[in-house]
Amino acid sequence: GDSVTQxxxxxxxSEEAFLTINCTYTATGYPSLFWYVQYPGxxxxxxxxxxxxxxxxxxxxxxxxxxxxxxSFHLEKGSVQVSDSAVYFCALSDHxxxxxxxxxxxxxxGTILTVHP
Amino acid sequence: DGGITQSPKYLxxxxxxxxxLSCEQNLNHDAMYWYRxxxxxxxxxxxxxxxxNDFQKGDIAEGYSVSREKKESFPxxxxxxxxxxxxxxxxxxxxxxxxxxxxxxxxxxxxxx
Numbered sequence: 001g002d003s004v005t006q007x008x009x010x011x012x013x014s015e016e017a018f019l020t021i022n023c024t025y026t027a028t029g030y031p032s033l034f035w036y037v038q039y040p041g042x043x044x045x046x047x048x049x050x051x052x053x054x055x056x057x058x059x060x061x062x063x064x065x066x067x068x069x070x071x072s073f074h075l076e077k078g079s080v081q082v083s084d085s086a087v088y089f090c091a092l093s094d095h096x097x098x099x100x101x102x103x104x105x106x107x108x109x110g111t112i113l114t115v116h117p
Numbered sequence: 118d119g120g121i122t123q124s125p126k127y128l129x130x131x132x133x134x135x136x137x138l139s140c141e142q143n144l145n146h147d148a149m150y151w152y153r154x155x156x157x158x159x160x161x162x163x164x165x166x167x168x169x170n171d172f173q174k175g176d177i178a179e180g181y182s183v184s185r186e187k188k189e190s191f192p193x194x195x196x197x198x199x200x201x202x203x204x205x206x207x208x209x210x211x212x213x214x215x216x217x218x219x220x221x222x223x224x225x226x227x228x229x230x
Contacts, residue, residue: 032217043221093217109159
């Protein structure tokens with residue numbers, strides 16, 4: 001079945017440091033890929049998405065490129081802020097036509113990011 | 118403002134008791150989902166519903182039940198058969214099949230007394 005693997009956390013950075021959170025996936029269909037963010041005590045919010053190979057999703061200074069050849073969707077940000085401290089989830093959505101899994105999300109285990117001033 | 122409302126924010130269950138978590142949305146979304154979140158394990162799908170009066174089991178449906186009698190409501194019952202119910206429960210919704218763009222509620226933390 002489909003699966004998503006994220007790099008082990010937690011990740012601790014100083015403000016203005018460069019961020020990379022690795023994400024790789026396994027899927028039998030042609031998935032869309034997502035990054036969601038969860039702030040303390042809240043639900044998840046969509047951060048960015050990419051629907052096909054070589055697409056780049058971007059939002060709030062975060063970027064991720066859909067790499068089909070390496071089955072990866074790594075999240076990057078050039079200069080993190082304290083307000084970026086949260087849990088980040090990589091996810092995929094299966095697009096197999098006619099399948100009951102269409103539209104469901106499979107999540108990675110989440111990576112805790114802490115940014116210090 | 119449109120959104121998803123989960124209640125209560127905190128819930129405690131006694132042994133052998135069934136408890137129901139509420140999820141309401143005023144977004145006119147067709148699809149609704151329940152996920153369970155445990156520390157270090159990400160989110161796992163419990164049940165989902167694409168239309169009213171229809172729902173499907175997710176990956177961990179045992180010990181849970183749902184209903185979808187109205188488009189805007191998708192309550193989750195944690196039954197006494199669920200032996201490890203302590204977790205953070207998240208409800209989500211999407212337009213049609215949504216293509217992965219889910220809008221989440223703020224969650225309910227369920228604990229066992």
